[in-house]
Amino acid sequence: MRIGFLGVGRIGASHAAVVAGHPDVESVVLADADPGRARAAAERLGVTAADAIDDVLETGVDALVIATPTDSHAELIVRGAEAGLPVFCEKPVALDVAGTRHVRDAVCATGMPVQIGFQRRFDAGYVAAREALASGRLGELRRLHAITADPTPPHASYIPTSGGIYKDCLIHDFDVIRWLTGREITEVTALGANRGAAFFGEAGDVDETVVLITLDDGTLGTLHGSRYNGAGCDVRLEVAGTEGTVAVGLDDHAALRSAESGVDFPAGEPYPTFWERFAPAYAAEISAFVEVVRDGRPSPCPVEEALEALYVAEAATRSRVEGRKVEVAEVRK
Numbered sequence: 552m553r554i555g556f557l558g559v560g561r562i563g564a565s566h567a568a569v570v571a572g573h574p575d576v577e578s579v580v581l582a583d584a585d586p587g588r589a590r591a592a593a594e595r596l597g598v599t600a601a602d603a604i605d606d607v608l609e610t611g612v613d614a615l616v617i618a619t620p621t622d623s624h625a626e627l628i629v630r631g632a633e634a635g636l637p638v639f640c641e642k643p644v645a646l647d648v649a650g651t652r653h654v655r656d657a658v659c660a661t662g663m664p665v666q667i668g669f670q671r672r673f674d675a676g677y678v679a680a681r682e683a684l685a686s687g688r689l690g691e692l693r694r695l696h697a698i699t700a701d702p703t704p705p706h707a708s709y710i711p712t713s714g715g716i717y718k719d720c721l722i723h724d725f726d727v728i729r730w731l732t733g734r735e736i737t738e739v740t741a742l743g744a745n746r747g748a749a750f751f752g753e754a755g756d757v758d759e760t761v762v763l764i765t766l767d768d769g770t771l772g773t774l775h776g777s778r779y780n781g782a783g784c785d786v787r788l789e790v791a792g793t794e795g796t797v798a799v800g801l802d803d804h805a806a807l808r809s810a811e812s813g814v815d816f817p818a819g820e821p822y823p824t825f826w827e828r829f830a831p832a833y834a835a836e837i838s839a840f841v842e843v844v845r846d847g848r849p850s851p852c853p854v855e856e857a858l859e860a861l862y863v864a865e866a867a868t869r870s871r872v873e874g875r876k877v878e879v880a881e882v883r884k
């Protein structure tokens with residue numbers, strides 16, 4: 552297999568390192584809007600650099616990995632699929648519902664598998680929690696409590712084009728909750744606060760949020776999101792049923808300390824950023840894509856799934872801005 556990469560910044564270079572080391576991959580070719588960056592990454596990994604995106608498409612690759620900035624994803628996904636290539640693209644597909652639907656329809660017409668980068672579906676803890684719920688060990692699902700908290704905010708220039716905290720960040724929670732429970736989120740109420748840098752408010756965004764969700768079986772859930780979590784990167788999910796509760800992310804690296812005397816768990820260093828927290832999941836998701844290409848398997852996270860998560864993120868955005876509960880069906884119309 553020959554795999555082409557478009558965009559080898561932070562996450563593209565990390566995916567390329569995994570793919571270059573995959574035993575079933577013969578060659579890797581990297582392109583970036585900054586050709587020097589592509590050449591440097593290629594030299595580091597012992598692979599080839601192309602001067603331009605078109606060169607990658609014309610060199611006869613078997614599949615495409617897209618890790619460019621968000622506003623270029625839609626066009627590049629469609630180009631890749633229409634060229635007859637299986638595509639992996641980082642999340643999100645697009646920041647608006649219309650743009651994401653356009654990509655879904657265009658991809659569907661090609662029949663090519665497209666995998667969107669929701670890496671939590673490949674994280675061992677979320678996988679185990681999904682199995683615990685599906686096996687019946689937890690009984691009937693009753694409550695969900697999720698936290699996604701970064702220790703420090705992204706750069707100021709990132710926020711105005713990020714889509715806001717729900718489409719950029721909590722979209723991972725919305726996706727994984729749908730995937731883990733097998734249920735749809737039907738209602739959303741979101742509150743936000745600006746407690747940190749002024750650039751969040753100036754971009755119409757918030758840096759702290761709480762989201763209340765209702766699933767289609769009546770299960771209630773709470774999600775907390777923060778751009779300023781001094782204790783470290785904290786990404787957890789509690790799944791509580793009538794027979795038991797499991798907690799994803801409650802390991803020795805959990806970014807919290809017990810207030811009880813004599814309790815020294817968790818004792819390890821918290822993950823400094825989401826990179827360390829999800830390193831094995833990022834490697835597993837891109838390896839899964841190689842297997843999609845190799846075996847002609849269906850995508851484990853197709854565009855229509857990303858669209859469902861975007862509907863919830865859009866509902867949360869409307870709820871927070873308009874100060875009301877929003878039914879996800881309103882966004883789907």
Ligand SMILES: NC(=O)c1ccc[n+]([C@@H]2O[C@H](COP(=O)([O-])OP(=O)(O)OC[C@H]3O[C@@H](n4cnc5c(N)ncnc54)[C@H](O)[C@@H]3O)[C@@H](O)[C@H]2O)c1
Nearest residue numbers: 558559560561562563583584585618619620621623641642
């Ligand atoms: N799944 C996750 O947890 C996760 C984490 C980080 C980033 N992301 C997503 O990955 C994408 C990239 O993020 P990043 O942090 O790696 O950004 P980055 O800025 O580090 O890298 C982007 C790279 O793309 C290049 N580029 C820009 N336009 C291009 C084009 N049209 N063609 C080819 N190359 C182009 C840039 O020169 C840069 O090297 C974003 O959409 C982001 O939302 C997802």
